[in-house]
Amino acid sequence: MTEVVQGSNPISDSDHWEDLQTLFDRFEATPADRREAALEAACGDPQLRRRVLDLLKAADLMEAAPSGEAAPAMGAASAGKATPSTFMGPYRLVREIGRGGIGAVYLAERFVDGVTLRSAVKILAPHVVDPSFVDRFYREQQNLAALDHPNITRLLDAGWTESGQPYLVMEYVEGTHLDAYCDSRNLAIEERLRLFLQICDAVSDAHRNLIVHLDLKPSNVLVSTAGSVKLLDFGTSKLIRLDDSPTSTIMATPAYASPEQLLNEPVSTASDVYGLGAILFELLTGRAPFGKASAASRIEAAAREVEPEALPRAVIPDAAPRRGQSEAKLRQALRGDLAAIVAACLRSRPKDRYSSVEALGEEVRRYLDCKPVLARRQTLLYTAGKFFRRHRLPVAAGCAVALTVAVSVAYAWSGQRQALREAERAVRMQTFLFSLFKMANPDHTGKPIATVPEFLRVGMSKLPEYIHEPADLRAAQLGLAESMIESGDLADARTALASIIANASQAHDLADKAEAEAFAGSVDFQQGNIAAGRALEADALRLSRTPSIPPRVRVLSEIYFAFNEDDNGFVSDENLRLLRSAVQESRQRGLPARENSLALFYLASDLYMRGRGLDAKPIFEQLLRLYEGDPLALCDRSEIYGWLAWISNTNGDTPASLPLFRKAYDGYVECSGADSRGALDQLPYWSDALVRAGRAKEAVGMLEEALPAWRRVLGDTSEQSEMLYFLARAYLATDRFADAERAATELLGRIAGKLAPDDRTIGTAHLVLGQALAAQHRYSEARPHAEIAVDLLVKSAVSVYGNQLGAQAQALAAELK
């Protein structure tokens, strides 16, 4: 370490590093002539002071060093000027007129038959061409000759100088660079767009002649004093390449280059669409899409498929006056259509952009003619498709739900509203969703949103900031509330739904009201508020009979009404009919897969509850096929496997059920984790199959291991009843009667007072407690439990398993008599 101290340093830097920096920082802004005195007052060590002064002096010298010094010099002359005597082949260079990544451009003169002809000579850096570049130029001549367009400068000649400098000769044009032209004249948005259209037309023409530009940028566009545009450097791209790499990156200017160019991927006309988008971005906002980002970070951003921020936010302070507008007005103007057009040019993937420059030009014309712009409509679809891809890493856990949010919100959006304002809503929704993901991304907040419910809660609270129209807001809130239910956050979902119901009611929006009520009722049932749930479902069903209600809402209302009624003991044939009609209507009306599968799922579950598990089985299998191949449906598939397993288990085919339970459990663990409700829910039923298969010890082990997680996840609720019931049964099967009694007693305690007095769950609890007591020969204690079990389980049994329980209760009662 002391090795760094050389003769000139009286002290060791590493020993005084902190002090050196502190003093340096403190006196860095002090004028040089006062530093010594100031330092003396602050520091008692003369050697340290000396060192600080030296460093400050060195830093000052660095600051003062002319930065131009390091710019690559061209030719023998210093940067900026060519000496008049410099010749490139027959061309005499007059002065430098431009400079880019691949070389510098000079105004040049050539004498032919006593006439001085002016042209532009571009001297290329030797590394951008290979020895065959002149040959290639002559081969390309035909194409280049076809490129006879008033807005494109022509490529005239190519060659090597005697000293080995490659050069290109181009038509010389007087004019101003596009950006300077627009800004010096304070051109308004519309005027800028008309210039931009000239550029599009020229590029489009070149594309028809199979020539791409690949380095479109404001400085490659000249505007004459008459206001006509000239594109420079067309055709150059075909002549330039590194001899050992098929690269196009080398010639593009990083600030305007497309992601595929930055990543050395194949280029196409879509790369020029990107370049044009970048030019438009700058014309409108005053800066390039990624500002002054370095090449390194542009490449990294391209690899991560980061897209530029939206136009209105990119506006630089200077931009508004240069466009003859106030800043607020400018931002306003750049919102919506223009933002959508530019975004559609600057998509990461070429296939997501405008399919051609012509299409882009038409779009800009539509905007200027005040006609609807296509990009707006496509944006929402694009966004919904994009999230999953893009945000895989930052919100991995939230992905599936995120997509559900996007899709359900998008659907709520488009499904029931007038088409006219759809595009506008779509963009706002997109902005919102996008912002939501930004908020969720730790890159943006510094504090990651850790859980899906948290993500949704943030979304719900931020929504009103993005969407102001009440009907739109409700539709979006509904989408989020439904996602909350799916993520298990019932309490927050219920609060949100209550407010949606109130708002919809006030606005006489029957569709939103019915939908919100259907979901709220369902939450109420799940939370044990049976009466409230029934009332809400009944009202939703009543509203859904109104002719104006969209089929989607009617289907949802029917499903939730019928299933919840049946599930809570209010069984009727009418409910089954409603479920069948929901399935039929969703199929006939071509409703989205979500509603379709929901209807099928509840019909199957209902059939199962009615003791018709074997009728339910083919429907579950049909669902399984629907979900097949959908990577987002892993949880759904797992749920179905669980049902199929249970149906097999209770219909005498336990061996077939065991691998199905395994699939259900593993699937849930994969899609939502071992501690998730879905995974935990499989275990009690799986344990029953193990008991029936004579593997009761395994069943006990499995449930005992899962018990802490159950208690943690479900807390102190009656929902632990399934677990406790099956645990008690497993204990019975392993002759651990006291443990069985303990579990059954806890079970009874947990459900006491929380269920309807005739709820079958109470019957099962008494049954298993009775069995445990009887097994311990405490018959008189067991008898009353057996009687209650018979009472509750025998009469009302519907399912196969229910009948089995009823039979068990009767057997126990008989044994005890």
Add this chain to the structure above:
Amino acid sequence: MTEPKSNQPGEVTLLLRRWSEGQTDSLDPLFNLVYPRLRQIANALFRGESPESVLQPTSVVNELFIKLVRQHSLQFENREHFFSLAASLMRRILVDHARSENRIKRNGGQRVALTDDLAWGWAMPSADLLDIDRALKELQKIDPRKSRMVELRFFLGTTSEETADILETSKATVDRELKFARGWLYERLQANASPRDGLP
């Protein structure tokens, strides 16, 4: 020039991971893996004696990033590691090239222009790349963070804002620390203007 080894993403990935876990000894094998292709590019860029053969850092950075980015398991949570690695590799390429040049001509120094923003580094009177590299090694021993900052700004060409972002600090801090580092390096180079064969 073939690149048989770089077709084994597994190895590169492994080395990247080790490097990102702080095992800096993995840099050498990593460098050897990705270097042949980079050197090809660098040689093409450096070719010729004329002043136009000034290095285009963009091109080398491109190649480098594409190489790194294509490693599928690359963790973007480790942006700092990722960028720092790229910067280290850039530095090595440049130094490596300068060294081979210097075998041919020792005086005059290798003029290398990075971006305009970074021009300060190359305005040093008698500094050539090898001197800067030596001074940086000294800085690295005393203050690895500053040396990393210099590498990022200086060799990879990230802006102050980006450097701050990568190192999870503020732009003001980057500017302040870099000013100090600049002064220190400059002073160091002046002090060691004469050839110092004794140093590594």
